[in-house]
Amino acid sequence: MLKFEEYVEMANRAVAAIEYPAQPSGLYEPVAYAMSLGGKRLRPVLALMACDAFAGSPDRAIDAAVGIELYHNFTLLHDDVMDRADMRRGHPTVHVKWNENTAILSGDAMLTMAGQYMARTPADVLPRVLDVFNRTAMEVYEGQQYDVDFESRNDVSEDEYIGMIRLKTSVLLGCACKVGALIGGADMPAADALYNYGCDLGLAFQLQDDWLDVYGDPETFGKEIGGDIANNKKTYMLINAIASASGDDAKELDRWLADNEPSHRAGKIAGVRGVYDRLGISEKAEKAIARYTWQSLEWLDSVKMDEDAVVAFRDFATMLLSRKK
Amino acid sequence: MLKFEEYVEMANRAVAAIEYPAQPSGLYEPVAYAMSLGGKRLRPVLALMACDAFAGSPDRAIDAAVGIELYHNFTLLHDDVMDRADMRRGHPTVHVKWNENTAILSGDAMLTMAGQYMARTPADVLPRVLDVFNRTAMEVYEGQQYDVDFESRNDVSEDEYIGMIRLKTSVLLGCACKVGALIGGADMPAADALYNYGCDLGLAFQLQDDWLDVYGDPETFGKEIGGDIANNKKTYMLINAIASASGDDAKELDRWLADNEPSHRAGKIAGVRGVYDRLGISEKAEKAIARYTWQSLEWLDSVKMDEDAVVAFRDFATMLLSRKK
Numbered sequence: 316m317l318k319f320e321e322y323v324e325m326a327n328r329a330v331a332a333i334e335y336p337a338q339p340s341g342l343y344e345p346v347a348y349a350m351s352l353g354g355k356r357l358r359p360v361l362a363l364m365a366c367d368a369f370a371g372s373p374d375r376a377i378d379a380a381v382g383i384e385l386y387h388n389f390t391l392l393h394d395d396v397m398d399r400a401d402m403r404r405g406h407p408t409v410h411v412k413w414n415e416n417t418a419i420l421s422g423d424a425m426l427t428m429a430g431q432y433m434a435r436t437p438a439d440v441l442p443r444v445l446d447v448f449n450r451t452a453m454e455v456y457e458g459q460q461y462d463v464d465f466e467s468r469n470d471v472s473e474d475e476y477i478g479m480i481r482l483k484t485s486v487l488l489g490c491a492c493k494v495g496a497l498i499g500g501a502d503m504p505a506a507d508a509l510y511n512y513g514c515d516l517g518l519a520f521q522l523q524d525d526w527l528d529v530y531g532d533p534e535t536f537g538k539e540i541g542g543d544i545a546n547n548k549k550t551y552m553l554i555n556a557i558a559s560a561s562g563d564d565a566k567e568l569d570r571w572l573a574d575n576e577p578s579h580r581a582g583k584i585a586g587v588r589g590v591y592d593r594l595g596i597s598e599k600a601e602k603a604i605a606r607y608t609w610q611s612l613e614w615l616d617s618v619k620m621d622e623d624a625v626v627a628f629r630d631f632a633t634m635l636l637s638r639k640k
Numbered sequence: 641m642l643k644f645e646e647y648v649e650m651a652n653r654a655v656a657a658i659e660y661p662a663q664p665s666g667l668y669e670p671v672a673y674a675m676s677l678g679g680k681r682l683r684p685v686l687a688l689m690a691c692d693a694f695a696g697s698p699d700r701a702i703d704a705a706v707g708i709e710l711y712h713n714f715t716l717l718h719d720d721v722m723d724r725a726d727m728r729r730g731h732p733t734v735h736v737k738w739n740e741n742t743a744i745l746s747g748d749a750m751l752t753m754a755g756q757y758m759a760r761t762p763a764d765v766l767p768r769v770l771d772v773f774n775r776t777a778m779e780v781y782e783g784q785q786y787d788v789d790f791e792s793r794n795d796v797s798e799d800e801y802i803g804m805i806r807l808k809t810s811v812l813l814g815c816a817c818k819v820g821a822l823i824g825g826a827d828m829p830a831a832d833a834l835y836n837y838g839c840d841l842g843l844a845f846q847l848q849d850d851w852l853d854v855y856g857d858p859e860t861f862g863k864e865i866g867g868d869i870a871n872n873k874k875t876y877m878l879i880n881a882i883a884s885a886s887g888d889d890a891k892e893l894d895r896w897l898a899d900n901e902p903s904h905r906a907g908k909i910a911g912v913r914g915v916y917d918r919l920g921i922s923e924k925a926e927k928a929i930a931r932y933t934w935q936s937l938e939w940l941d942s943v944k945m946d947e948d949a950v951v952a953f954r955d956f957a958t959m960l961l962s963r964k965k
Contacts, residue, residue, distance in 0.1 A: 342785040393748060397741040416722040416788070419744060420781055423718060426748065427777040430755050434770040441766060445759040452752040456745055460667040463741070 316367055316627045319360070319634060325373065326359035329381045333428075345409045345421035346428070349392050350385070352404045357635070358491040359384045364631065365495030365509055368624035375437065376498045379444060382432030383491050386448075389425035390455055392418055397459075426452075433494075440497045447497070447510075451490035458483025465549045469557060476554050477518065485517025501618075508618045509628075515611035516632055519604045523636060525550035526600045529588055541584030547572055551603065552596050556587075564590050608636055641692055641952045644685070644959060650698065651684035654706045658753075670734045670746035671753070674717050675710070677729045682960070683816040684709045689956065690820030690834050693949035700762065701823045704769060707757030708816050711773075714750035715780055717743055722784075751777075758819075765822045772822070772835075776815035783808025790874045794882060801879050802843065810842025826943075833943045834953075840936035841957055844929045848961060850875035851925045854913055866909030872897055876928065877921050881912075889915050933961055 317325075330350055335343040359380035366376030394400075395408040396418045402408060410418035436444045461479040465471045492513035496506040528543040529552055543550050560568050568590050571583045591597060611632060615625050642650075655675055660668040684705035691701030719725075720733040721743045727733060735743035761769045786804040790796045817838035821831040853868040854877055868875050885893050893915050896908045916922060936957060940950050 336782075339782055339785040339789060341789055342781055393744055397744060419718055419722060420784055422748075423751065424778060424781045426751055427774055427781070430770070431774045431778075434767065434774060438763070438767055442759065442763055445755070449752055449756045449759060453749060453756075456667055456749045456752070457661075457664055459745055460664040463745075464664060464666055 316364070316621075316623045317373070319627070319630065322360040322363045322367075322373065323356055325363060325377070326356040326380055326384065329359070329377050330356070330384055333381065333385075341413075341417060342421060342424055345413055345417055346425050348412070349388050349409055349421070349425065352388075352406055354388070354404060356384060358387050358487060361488060361491040361513060361631070362495035362498075364624075364627055365492045365501075366499035367495075368509075368620045368627070369496055369499030369501040369505070373495075376495045378432045378435035379448075379494050379498055380491070382429045382435075382448070383487070383494065385425050385429035385432060386452060387487060389422050389429060390459075392422040392425065394459065396422070397463075436494075436498060443497050444494050447490055447493050451486045454482045454486045458486075462549075468549075471549055471554050473551070473554060473558070476549070476551060480521040480551075481514060481518060484521045485514040488517035488520070489513035505618045505620070508614045512611050512614040512618075512628060515607045515614065516635065519607035519611060519632075520635055522551050522600055522604045522607065523638075525552055526597065526604065528552075529591060530597055541580075541588070544571075544584045544587045545580050547575070551600055552591055553587075555599055556591055556594055556596050559594050559596075560590060564593055604636070608632060641689070641946075641948045642698070644952070644955065647685040647688045647692075647698065648681055650688060650702070651681040651705055651709065654684070654702050655681070655709055658706065658710075666738075666742060667746060667749055670738055670742055671750050673737070674713050674734055674746070674750065677713075677731055679713070679729060681709060683712050683812060686813060686816040686838060686956070687820035687823075689949075689952055690817045690826070691824035692820075693834075693945045693952070694821055694824030694826040694830070698820075701820045703757045703760035704773075704819050704823055705816070707754045707760075707773070708812070708819065710750050710754035710757060711777060712812060714747050714754060715784075717747040717750065719784065721747070722788075761819075761823060768822050769819050772815055772818050776811045779807045779811045783811075787874075793874075796874055796879050798876070798879060798883070801874070801876060805846040805876075806839060806843060809846045810839040813842035813845070814838035830943045830945070833939045837936050837939040837943075837953060840932045840939065841960065844932035844936060844957075845960055847876050847925055847929045847932065848963075850877050851922065851929065853877075854916060855922055866905075866913070869896075869909045869912045870905050872900070876925055877916055878912075880921050880924055881916055881919055884919050884921075885915060889918055929961070933957060 333347075333350060335347045337343070362376045362380040362383055363373035367373040370376075391403060392409055395403055396410045396415055400408055401411050408418070409421060413421075433445060433448050434441070458479055458481070461475075462483055465475070465479060489510040490513070493506045493510035496509045501509070525543065528538075528540065528550065531540055533540045542548075543553070547553070556568060567586060571587050571590075574583060612629060615628050618625075658672075658675060660672045662668070687701045687705040687708055688698035692698040695701075716728060717734055720728055721735045721740055725733055726736050733743070734746060738746075758770060758773050759766070783804055783806070786800075787808055790800070790804060814835040815838070818831045818835035821834045826834070850868065853863075853865065853875065856865055858865045867873075868878070872878070881893055892911060896912050899908060937954060940953055943950075
């Protein structure tokens with residue numbers, strides 16, 4: 316097994332090596348731009364690690380790793396259009412830098428390019444790899460749809476929320492693990508166990524994202540603290556607060572949820588955070604993060620692989636969950 | 641070989657048999673709706689015919705046929721968003737009936753579903769089938785981008801225009817033929833010849849569409865006559881008129897292109913048509929349609945297949961080009 320940074324370097328090199336036709340530039344420049352914005356390359360790294368764990372080399376999974384990263388960035392591109400988000404990783408989004416039609420069409424092209432890279436998978440495992448990749452892609456859309464549906468509901472349960480983020484975020488981490496494992500020659504039980512590792516890790520990751528928005532260190536957190544609160548985003552924190560608040564806390568929460576006056580933003584963030592504090596939402600979230608992390612690591616025990624591979628996946632989880640942004 | 645209507649019936653049955661998960665309904669209902677609007681099912685029919693011509697049965701290509709039809713309808717769905725088109729086949733478009741975000745996300749789901757159906761292709765030809773399908777999909781986006789680019793140019797040449805419609809429209813007909821042929825067991829030269837048949841036929845088809853917008857019979861033409869003229873759409877007709885008009889004709893054409901006053905619509909259509917008449921644009925288009933049709937049929941001579949298969953592809957071309965809508 317390589318070091319984490321070496322897998323990242325390998326993923327970055329492969330992404331940088333994607334060849335885009337020169338023409339029509341209106342189609343391909345936005346794709347190249349979206350892929351150049353960086354990101355942590357977590358999904359390709361997982362695919363490479365999983366392949367390495369079974370094949371003794373990550374190389375066979377490099378195309379699939381790029382395909383999954385193309386897919387991930389396609390979802391970000393179209394999500395940014397749907398969310399009217401202006402910035403992504405410190406740069407203007409494609410629909411802002413170009414326009415909305417360009418973002419739609421270039422996103423479509425990225426999705427098909429993802430399919431092209433996935434199709435370069437060795438023929439012996441190609442049907443199985445496409446099966447998990449395509450099924451995962453459908454689940455990601457389902458998660459996005461549930462996320463939209465939840466916006467207009469105030470009675471979303473914790474289970475529903477976990478189900479939604481599992482689809483929207485987690486399964487793609489699981490897919491990266493499973494695809495890498497299958498390409499590396501793993502049998503289905505081992506590939507499925509790594510899939511579950513990735514999914515549970517993804518849940519912990521997303522819950523931590525929700526937590527960081529409220530309790531993160533503004534110095535090290537990548538984005539502004541409190542954005543989710545300001546936007547009434549139905550996070551793990553808010554859903555649990557709505558479910559458990561009563562009396563004055565419930566009234567204060569309702570009042571802040573109805574108050575979208577921009578000049579009240581700081582007060583709203585502090586106020587909602589105060590409600591969270593009194594309800595112990597931070598501890599509840601931290602416990603859930605720990606539980607999913609633990610569950611995630613448990614899956615590794617059922618996979619027959621070298622101890623250094625197990626260590627690598629454990630370290631990946633530790634690294635991911637100790638992030639400050 | 642079956643009768644044309646039998647292939648259509650087979651394609652319609654397979655499209656109607658697509659199973660959509662019940663939830664989230666906000667994602668899948670628009671997909672089911674888009675697939676229920678009908679259409680001529682030309683692409684799946686070509687795939688089934690091509691498979692039948694080599695395998696002696698169309699069955700093996702049914703999933704790929706559905707995949708190509710899903711892909712085609714996905715492009716219509718996203719194109720309608722980009723064109724702000726309100727109606728499709730006499731029904732409100734998805735972004736009108738639901739909203740734009742729904743149209744984007746449901747379209748994405750259709751593209752992935754297309755990939756799922758393509759992936760059901762027998763494993764022995766799967767890599768080759770995915771290769772032509774994915775490459776074609778990329779070309780369709782390129783064609784769409786060139787179409788957009790041409791909107792802001794007044795010097796588009798006939799060659800550029802043909803290149804654009806080849807990408808945007810024709811290659812998918814070629815792809816349907818090639819995929820069906822490969823699944824049916826055709827060798828690559830035969831599959832490529834049928835691909836070229838489909839492409840050239842697609843060019844004739846699109847040029848006829850351009851011609852019908854001006855000279856079609858309002859009684860039998862599916863849409864209103866003159867829509868392209870009213871919208872200054874860069875069709876084969878307009879591009880050739882711009883290139884060949886001089887003196888008063890050029891002045892009149894310029895005047896109409898600058899006049900987008902809705903109440904002048906009828907006058908504009910009649911006026912531009914008058915310019916086309918004086919410049920012989922109708923005859924030029926009819927000659928081009930005949931030339932691409934002839935080229936298309938020529939390809940059939942180089943394919944080793946039963947005479948009744950050749951007849952079926954010839955009849956398909958005749959049927960397609962005698963259409964009134």
